[in-house]
Amino acid sequence: MQKYDVVVVGGGIAGLTAAIYAAKAGKQTIVIEKQDRLGGRAISNKKHGAYFNLGGHALYKGDAYATFMELGVNVQGNQPSTNGYGLWKGKLITLPANMKTLLTTTLLSWKGKTELASWLMKLAKMDTREYDRMSLREWIEGNLHDPMVRNIFYALSRTASYVAGPDLPAAGPVLGQLQNALQGVIYLDRGWGQLVETLRQTASDHGVRFVTHCKVVSIGVQSGNVQHVLCEDGTKIDARNVILATSPSIACQLVPFAERTALHTWKEQAVEITAACLDVALRRLSKPKHQLIYGIDQTVFLSNQSRAAYLSDDGAQVVSLIKYRGKENDPDRDLRELEGLLDLAQPGWRNELAAKQYLPDITVSHDFMHMNRREQPGPAVPEIQGLYVAGDWAAHGELLADAATASAKRAVQHMLSLEGKERNARYEHRGIV
Ligand SMILES: Cc1cc2nc3c(=O)[nH]c(=O)nc-3n(C[C@H](O)[C@H](O)[C@H](O)COP(=O)(O)OP(=O)(O)OC[C@H]3O[C@@H](n4cnc5c(N)ncnc54)[C@H](O)[C@@H]3O)c2cc1C
Numbered sequence: 001m002q003k004y005d006v007v008v009v010g011g012g013i014a015g016l017t018a019a020i021y022a023a024k025a026g027k028q029t030i031v032i033e034k035q036d037r038l039g040g041r042a043i044s045n046k047k048h049g050a051y052f053n054l055g056g057h058a059l060y061k062g063d064a065y066a067t068f069m070e071l072g073v074n075v076q077g078n079q080p081s082t083n084g085y086g087l088w089k090g091k092l093i094t095l096p097a098n099m100k101t102l103l104t105t106t107l108l109s110w111k112g113k114t115e116l117a118s119w120l121m122k123l124a125k126m127d128t129r130e131y132d133r134m135s136l137r138e139w140i141e142g143n144l145h146d147p148m149v150r151n152i153f154y155a156l157s158r159t160a161s162y163v164a165g166p167d168l169p170a171a172g173p174v175l176g177q178l179q180n181a182l183q184g185v186i187y188l189d190r191g192w193g194q195l196v197e198t199l200r201q202t203a204s205d206h207g208v209r210f211v212t213h214c215k216v217v218s219i220g221v222q223s224g225n226v227q228h229v230l231c232e233d234g235t236k237i238d239a240r241n242v243i244l245a246t247s248p249s250i251a252c253q254l255v256p257f258a259e260r261t262a263l264h265t266w267k268e269q270a271v272e273i274t275a276a277c278l279d280v281a282l283r284r285l286s287k288p289k290h291q292l293i294y295g296i297d298q299t300v301f302l303s304n305q306s307r308a309a310y311l312s313d314d315g316a317q318v319v320s321l322i323k324y325r326g327k328e329n330d331p332d333r334d335l336r337e338l339e340g341l342l343d344l345a346q347p348g349w350r351n352e353l354a355a356k357q358y359l360p361d362i363t364v365s366h367d368f369m370h371m372n373r374r375e376q377p378g379p380a381v382p383e384i385q386g387l388y389v390a391g392d393w394a395a396h397g398e399l400l401a402d403a404a405t406a407s408a409k410r411a412v413q414h415m416l417s418l419e420g421k422e423r424n425a426r427y428e429h430r431g432i433v
Pocket of ligand 1: 013014033247391
């Protein structure tokens with residue numbers, strides 16, 4: 001039997017962040033990851049000299065970025081230019097991204113241009129939390145008048161949130177993510193796998209232990225207190241605190257009688273965001289200007305990430321395409337749509353293809369702040385002392401990787417705040433939406 005102050009189950013961005021904060025606070029910490037390597041959905045794979053993330057990833061200037069800066073995690077990469085196009089009625093039309101393109105674009109009337117410019121300025125200063133209780137559609141339809149300005153906001157919001165439809169997402173978090181996007185995103189050199197490696201190194205420097213290729217099968221609980229973590233190979237690890245940095249459904253499977261805890265509500269209310277992602281490495285771009293495309297009447301997006309990041313060893317250009325989806329799922333149709341966009345943006349791309357990755361149905365986030373949510377998940381599981389959750393689904397208004405880091409910090413902060421207090425005290429007050 002090994003003994004730790006904190007056992008983190010899951011070695012994705014959330015688990016790694018939680019482990020670093022716990023270790024920095026002097027806690028003996030171990031991360032257990034079921035895969036052969038750390039990183040979860042933030043891994044990168046190298047194919048024929050090109051680095052592919054699991055679908056196009058951009059680091060926003062939100063919680064994750066601030067967290068990495070605070071932890072001294074070196075984020076290597078660059079901010080891409082925002083000059084791009086809108087895909088409208090099968091044509092690529094200059095997107096209004098700055099003063100010059102706002103003046104020259106044919107997407108908008110003069111009235112529309114004035115309205116868009118004024119809203120982008122207002123957005124930068126807005127307290128977006130005021131709009132947490134209305135849907136994105138309600139906010140857009142209630143505030144924006146010009147139909148094309150609305151369409152552009154829908155397109156930008158899709159890219160910021162990965163949610164295809166505007167009825168489910170709460171407006172506040174999406175507008176917050178748009179605010180972050182206005183400050184410029186970062187594409188990471190060698191993909192997010194490099195970030196994972198830097199997080200691992202930082203954690204290791206603080207004394208965190210790692211076990212990979214080890215699946216946790218249950219959490220031992222006695223008299224309402226966490227006791228241990230049991231792994232598939234029979235290893236038992238004694239634990240004062242456990243942070244479940246897995247999906248909500250796996251968290252439920254691991255905890256005995258989870259249906260009697262808040263975990264059950266969090267799992268039941270969760271709405272997954274999924275996408276189809278096509279990544280290609282092209283030896284040459286036939287249309288070098290077509291680097292960034294937002295679908296306006298199609299729920300698609302294209303970005304040449306190589307314009308800002310080192311993503312191949314031989315100069316190939318890594319272009320990421322995403323199809324944002326609702327419930328319907330047709331991998332072949334999605335692939336045809338994405339390839340069609342590539343035909344339009346980079347004619348003849350098949351002749352320049354060095355490597356390709358198609359992920360027809362990948363989970364972008366296990367949940368987010370949506371209109372059917374009853375509770376904000378975590379940080380503590382109120383019925384079991386010493387049990388916490390972290391992950392992109394445990395969002396309290398953040399999105400994607402920002403939610404992963406923010407929830408990880410909340411879990412550790414909550415744990416530390418209880419120190420010195422009676423261990424059986426009932427303490428958690430879940431945020432009701
Ligand atoms: C296509 C795509 C595009 C994205 N784009 C962006 C973007 O542009 N910007 C952004 O901020 N975010 C983006 N994201 C989201 C971001 O990748 C995730 O939010 C983040 O990686 C989630 O981290 P996590 O730690 O919460 O979960 P995960 O990465 O899923 O980590 C969970 C870990 O737990 C492990 N695990 C599960 N069960 C067990 C068990 N029983 N025992 C041990 N280990 C277990 C898993 O193997 C996994 O490693 C994107 C994601 C995808 C898929």
